Amino acid sequence: MKMPQPDSGLIARRSKIAQDLRELIGDDAVLDDESERRPYESDGLAAYRALPLVVVLPDSTAQVQQILKYCSAQHVKLVPRGSGTSLSGGALPVEDAVLMSVARMSRIVEIDLENRTARVQPGVANVRITEAVKEHGLCFMPDPSSQAISSIGGNVAENSGGVHCLKYGVTSSHIVGVEAVLPDGEIVRMGGAYAGAVDGELDLCAALIGSEGLLAVMTEITVRLTPAPPAARVVSLGFRSVEEASRCVGAIIASGVIPAGLEFMDRRVIDAVSSMLGEQHPPSVEAILLCELDGISTEVDALIEHVQSIAQTFSPVDIRVSSSDAERERLWKGRKVAFGAMGKIARDVYVTDGTIPRSKLPDVLQRIDTLSKQYGLAYANCFHAGDGNLHPMVLFDSAKPGDLEKVEQFGADILKACVDFGGVLTGEHGVGVEKRDLMSYQFSDVDLAQQYRLKLAFDAQEQLNPGKMLPASCGCFRSGPLPSAYYESEHSGITRF
Known part of the structure; x- marks a missing residue:
């Protein structure tokens, strides 16, 4: 679809805002030329795009404060953005709003070994925190697959998970405090400087985690550091069917074992990864579970035997156990590159996420298979099985008329199935625009009104990240209409390009 041309009023507005912001924070921190703004037109949900009015690149809390004060005074909406890896359209621009990228705010401000915390700016890549403290035997435990590039600010905004969230918890379990700038430019600190610090009766720090940029712009985050386990090994279990693998997940957890990670990959993912890494599996394997156990060596050895014993109940046809860190990393590499590997077998891949009770895994996976036949679209499954966080990938061709519309409906039906089976619309990708119009399927009008x-x-003028998370049906965005593109599509709400 051809992108609509901006009207003369919007051009004049852009020129004035860009000039004003240059005077505030400098020429090199403001982008208003179309070629400069184009890289920011989409996040990881690349099917939907919109050019931001202006892009700003602050490098300090003071500059963030100046920008927000200006936008508040001039009634300019603003969309915060980290590294843009959001898969739900959480960082999707609005055509009449400033987009603020915190990419330049990428310093690790302080490492406090005594209190096992680190203060970091929001643009720091997730993996850099662990790299900075690894020599001290510490790590930052949340590890989304995109951790090499996803920013900690985005991880907090979406409450990201990762392979190790089953045992160690999602991002919210590892955030001690935040510094944030409110829409009117006021700087606030919430939470404490060390684990266990209390900030009054209301935990407002927790309110910001998972808020998807709707409440404030975080400028500094204090994270909890975790001692790296002394030993960790991975068991790769190959099964003849998806059902056997999914039932094994419930059996492992029901036995009292909480693995550090318990991941699922189906045959389509296995083939894609194999063609990239050369890791071959027997043709009879239709699904793999990767189960990581950690702790002291003797404990890990005992857990490995216990998990293998449980797995035997479901007749695995291939069992591999890592005996070194290099082998462990090799087994995990297939999981880490899985989503990228799908690009080898499909022109386009749509990834959604929903979370269900583990006991319902076989039922929901069967529902996805039925929906696949109904819509005539192939799919692949690779997800955090231990905590029931699904990441179904629908394969399609956006150049084929009607395919994207079918994908949207297919994805919506998957998420509805998650809710129908006692789950929720999202696990870690957030709501953004992708799931916004499905919120009323999970929440009542009263629930949405409270949100x-x-x-x-936090944002009385509805200035921050308009059109995200909260559906129009709950009375949101009363301060003015959004661009029509945000309500054009029933499920995504965004004009498709």
Whole structure:
């Protein structure tokens, strides 16, 4: 679809805002030429795009404060952005809003070994925190697959998970405090400087985690550091069917074992990864579970035997156990590159996420297979099986008329199935625009109204990240209409390109 041309009023508005912001934070921190703004037109949900009005690149809390004060005074909406890896459209621009990228705010400010915390700016890549403290035997445990590039600010905004969230918890379990700038430019600190610090009766720090940029712009984050386990080994279990693999997941957890990670990959993912890494599996294997056990060596050895014993109940046809760190990393590499590897077998891949009770894994996976036949679209499954966080990937061709519309409906039906089976719409990707119009499927009008009230408590003028998370049906965005593109599509709400 051809992108609509901006009207003369929008061009004049852009020119004035860009000039004003240059005077505030400098020429090199403001992008208003179309070629400069184009790289920011989409996040990881690349099917939907919109050119931001202006892009700003602050490098300090003071500059963030100046920008927000200006936008508040001039009634300019603003979309915060980290590294842009969001898969739900959480960082998708609005054509009449400033987009603020915190990519330049990428310093690790302080490492406090005594209290096992680190203060970091929001643009720091997730993996850099662990790299910075590894020599001290510490790590930052949340590890989304995109950790090499996803920013900690984005991880906090989406409450990201990762392979190790089953045992160690998602991002919210590892955040001690935040510094944030409110929409009117006020700087606030929430939480404490060390684990266990209390900030009054209301945990407002927790309110910011998972808020998807709707409440404030985080400028500094204090994270909890975790001692790296002394030993960790991986068991790769190959099964003849998806059902056997999914039932094995429930059996492992029911036995009392909580693995550090328990991941699922189906045959389509296995083939894609094999062609990239050369890791071959027997043709009879239709699904693999990767189960990591960690702790002291003797404990890990005992857990490995216990998990293998449980797995035997489901007749695995291939079992591999890592005996070195190099082998462990090799087994995990297939999981880490899985989503990228799908690009080898499909022109386009749509990834969604929903979370379900582990006991319902076989039922929901069967529902996805039925929906695949109904829509005539192939799919692949690779997800955090231990905590029931699904990441189904629908394969399609965006150049084929009607395919994207079918993908949207297919994805919506998957998420509805998650709710129908007692789960929720998202696990770690957030709501963004992708799931916004499905929120009323999970939440009542009363629930949505309460979420909206929280939004207004922080952002009374509805300035931050308009059109995300909260559906129009709950009375949101009363301060003015959004561009029509945000409500053009029933499920995504964004004009498709």
